Amino acid sequence: MNIGTLWQHEFIQNAFLAGGCVAIAAALVGYFVVLRAQTFAGEALTDIGFTGATGAALLGLSPLPGMLVLSLLAACTIGLLGERLRGRDIEIGMVLSFALGLGVLFLSLYAASSASHASAGIGILFGSILSVSRGDVWLSLACALGCSLALLILYRPLLFASIDPEVAAARGVPVRLLSVIFLLLLALATAISVLVIGVLLVFALLVAPAAAAARLSPSPARALLLAVLLGLGSTWGGLLIAFLGPGQHLPASFCIATLATLCYAAATLSAHWRQRRPPQVPAQPAHPCKGRRTAA
Template identity: 45%
Template sequence: MFSQPFMQHAFLAGTAVALAAGLVGYFLVLRAQVFTADALSHVAFTGALAALAAGLDARIGLFAITILVALGMGTLGRRGRPDDVVIGGVFAWILGLGVFFLTLYTTTRSGSGNGSASVTVLFGSIFGLSSSRAMVTAAIALVICAVIVAIARPLLFASLDENVAAARGVPVRLLGFGFLVLVAGTAAESTQVVGALLILGLLAAPAGAATRMTTRPLRALGLSAAIAVGSVWIGLAASYLIPKMPPSFAILAVATLTYLATMGAGQLRRRHYDGIAEPNRTSPQPPRVPALTSSATIDEGR
């Protein structure tokens, strides 16, 4: 498998993107901003189609428009943290633009021999990455990883209690904008691996599984990245061994099954603890000593 150049490129880019998705995804779950990632994934689709309709490289639209919209969402939100109303409004508007650019692209550019590009943006094309493109993708993803690790502690503080963090001098608003840029960059990068429609699974499922496995933030951060990387590795291998299986489906299937496994293990663990605690609650209580009656008290006094 590793003697094939396209598999080498896929593993190189996929591993780096999975690391970034796992690290960024953990803070998305912690900050309850998963819906933000879903909206930005559709922004990535719209941005790529806008670039293709203009005759440009899809990556220009992927990164430029996704990052600009992320900053715009942060401006409309409180302390760089957009609420559901802002995200929902941007979501609907971006989807409308996506339909417009898709129509424009298919009517003006599809005859140039690149008509499948819109499908590639939607579902990814990790097996079609060239050597240079895989290296650029890996480099950008590693930069995102380095930045998220550098700001992990203050971002964790701001995510858990932004009011106390602001009172202690943490630049909460600046961190909010910076985190949105990282989410946008990760969404644009992940489009090449799993596609714009499936980015959310790679961002949310490993992080959700990690938070169910441990309550320690730094350990959960590492577990999220490890689960994301493992999902990409197993998914790529399964797609290579089973020719009819798309790599994006295989990657997301592994990540989702991991999350479901941790959920099931958590329920079994709770039932086990409840079964141990139940006999203690129903065990017979020691007999109570009856209180002295008033006559007995009088006799004792005499």
């Protein structure tokens, strides 16, 4: 397959379209995940969503709706509990461990029911972008548009609440409501990212481009735009490498995760180099009387 005939295949079109939608949603939501230091919440929603995906597959349903439903329910619960979750690391860890173990049980039962189901279970864990249907593309587009529109409406109060929640609450910003809404958006972005990169590698798209953009630009608006560009570049570049690279038949999720990680590593090195570089001292302008002869 060469680049001239690549776009003629429908599964290639679906992969690039769905990957682009997922990359945009993950980058926009991921920036606020980094800003609010809520990567643990993303991990929790991923573990719980994995249980929903495998449970839905075991019932003969599509994994994506199952993951969406359980992730959204978990996001509501985490958002409503709020501060009451602090200091309960043991309880939270036990719940997440049980949810992950339950997902493994569902996955093993699903894989044992038929030989063809084993590959579907691997797709949930590591992504199956080559099997994305046109219906999945439309669902990804709807989710990406929903996330983008919600973040556009909530941009200023959510940014304020993310940077300084105490001052924002004192100014009348509904911090608790914003937290619940944001966790719902995070659950939505996490669930659709599974289409492209799978449960185990979902943070590659959710965190790496956004964290790289935050290191490269202090401006939130520019960092959001840069995160989207890095997410799209990692996704589409990973797909091109998987389809046309020298080692063809590489997993697309591996290529995407690798490019996203390299983006973050390059951004970290760039930020470190800028901090260590000595500041430029502006040249002093010449004195207007310098070089002139004084009158006798």
